[in-house]
Amino acid sequence: MLASVLLVIALVLSACGGGKNDNGANGGNGGNAANNGSSGNNSGGEPAQKVQIRLATWAGADEAKELQAILDDLNAKSGTYEIVQDSNPAEYDTRMITQLSGDSGPDLFWVSAQRAAQFAAGGVMLDITDRLASASHPAADTNDYYEASLGPFTHDGKIYGLPWLQQPVMMYVNKALFDEAGLDYPDESWTWNEFLDAAKKLTKDANGKRADEEGFDANNTVQWGFTLNGWPPAQMFIWQNGGEVITEDMKSSPIDTPEAKEALNFYADLVQGPLVPSQSIIRDRGFDQMFRNGQVAMFMGGAADNLDSTVENVQAFMVPAGPGGTHVTFGDILGMGINAKTKNPDAAFQALLDLTDAIHHWKIMPPRKSLADLETLKELHPNKAHSLEAIIASMEYARPYRYSEKYPDWDNIFWTQLMDPIINAGARPDDLIPKVKPLLDNALQ
């Protein structure tokens, strides 16, 4: 009796599973008007042998529209593939994890650096090392990429994906507030000292007193020099001071070195001090909104942020160097990989190269040295022209975190046990470091 019930269930399951095999049914239901357009172009001669490549992205409505224009162009030119876009920002990572672990995953997908390290280690991304070596495509030349940008996509010496964007953290500056305070704009020579000095002069209370003046009222501040809420990451300051949070062999977490301690104290002093708004004010008025409104004079954000192109008098500069003059900034890297289970690896690889190259000409900042040309970029991004020189310079020393399979565990402890108490509860790094270091080391074992 039971056996027969199970048998019937097995039949139903196999019927469901069987249905999934004919691909395209999922992508087709979107009724992409664009697809019809481009397939119409080919009606002249060659037989419709194009392979459908499903692309998953986290693009929101506007971004997806721009991307679709790029895809239409690529699809029209290509005789091998037809990329179908499936964009949805909601729960993107969770969706990708479940789809990739099953058989219904997309052929091509956008992936963040952190997830790329997990996915590559988990074997769900296609190894493209050999394909890259034998391809003669501008986007396939691995020597052209900034070294840091390929890191998250490399696992055990093999390459599993290509970065399409590397955005270094920049310092956006409200030049009107600098002028008002009589300060020079930041330049390459800026270190933490010049930065702190400027932040003091840019913080003022309701009576117009500056933070470095006698009688400054910290409870009545109307303008702050800088802002922090866990972003920009403390790692960046530790690197600038010559420290590390994860060793190169990824085995331990040296946050107790003098360099790291000093940097964490610098960070804690800023976030708990009068030069930065309190966390509740930031939550109330909005982190970047306060900068947009001119309540904050200096703001650190990714190079792709539109602060300099949408707010008047705002320009991006290099972030200040550490006290020893070391220039480092955090580089956020985004890329694209191929599903290891794809049925059309050749077409997917071709689509990956073409689309990666197209995105390099679309977004700031392409992770390729040959594209880091001021004049070309100015033409592509006229509204960010005044910031581009600093952005290109920052590419040279931008670096991502040391991602690995264990990174999320480490990050969870670093954030919940160290950064959260410093930022939200006024805890001091010197008290926390001895307790947190063994936990961090343990997470990397």
Add this chain to the structure above:
Amino acid sequence: MENHLATLFRWLLVPVALAVIAFLIYHLFRWFGWKKKQAMGLALVSPWIVGFLIFTLYPLGDSLYLSFTKSSIFGKTEWVGLDNYIKLFTLDIEFWPSVRITLLYALFSLPIGVIGALLIAMLLNNQIKGIGTFRTIYFLPAVLPEVAVALLWRWMFNSESGILNYILSPFFKLFGMGKPNWFGDPDFILPAFIIMSVWGIFGTNTVVFLAGLQGVPRSLYEAAEIDGASGFRKFLHITVPQISPVILLQIVMGMIGALQIFTIAMFVRPSTAAGKFMNQLVYERGFTQMHMGEASAIAWVLFLIILVLTLLVFRSSPAWVHYESDMKR
């Protein structure tokens, strides 16, 4: 069009398969000698049984299995026995704070929820003009999406400009306190969530109590009035015993709901210093850190906590829950 046909075919395949299963089950059980009515009944519920087996029982069993394995979703799943549980109970720095805050939240929010809902229901049980309108108003919170409510609370709790701190500021001054940083200060996170749970008083809970109250026979109150009972005595000796089955239901459902708090916590995003609620921990372990085995183990510990507490409530119920049918015996 061909693509759509394939989809249509699959959509049709499912009901056809279910119908075939029902047909087979009917004949199978007839063959075993069941009565026509019984076999027909089983055949007709078979789609739901199939759905239960595939979509509920199988995932349940699978998560139990996963809790004894090391699984990163991708790659191989490795059997590790009780390791996940042992690690949770001994090494995991997030587990006990999470159990603590989850239990404390349930401990405080449950009585507030049940008593509050009962009091509101009693108010709404009065025969006054426009009572229908009042009942509608008090039910409205139930139709608001939880995410929107969470964002609203976040705004109200803002320590700088939130309305809550504004209203409470004379009180804080009296005790010489500063404005609390509700979602940042670990000491205030639990109180903030308990205050937010007051929201749960309204809506469905009140309506269920109201239905219970309206089932209490008027004759009992009239008899008590003749004996000169006060309003409070009537409440204590007639209302409470009469609606005690409803109270039991509300306590059990409220407890399960409180222990499974997730949506509000995910959207309010408080500081993690006071610990994450257990369901939050399950989600983050599973999908951010990709330790499905550990996440499943936490989920099963949560399930066991809920099971034990529910059994305790049920065990205690003969002492205070009165059913009509018992009285007649």
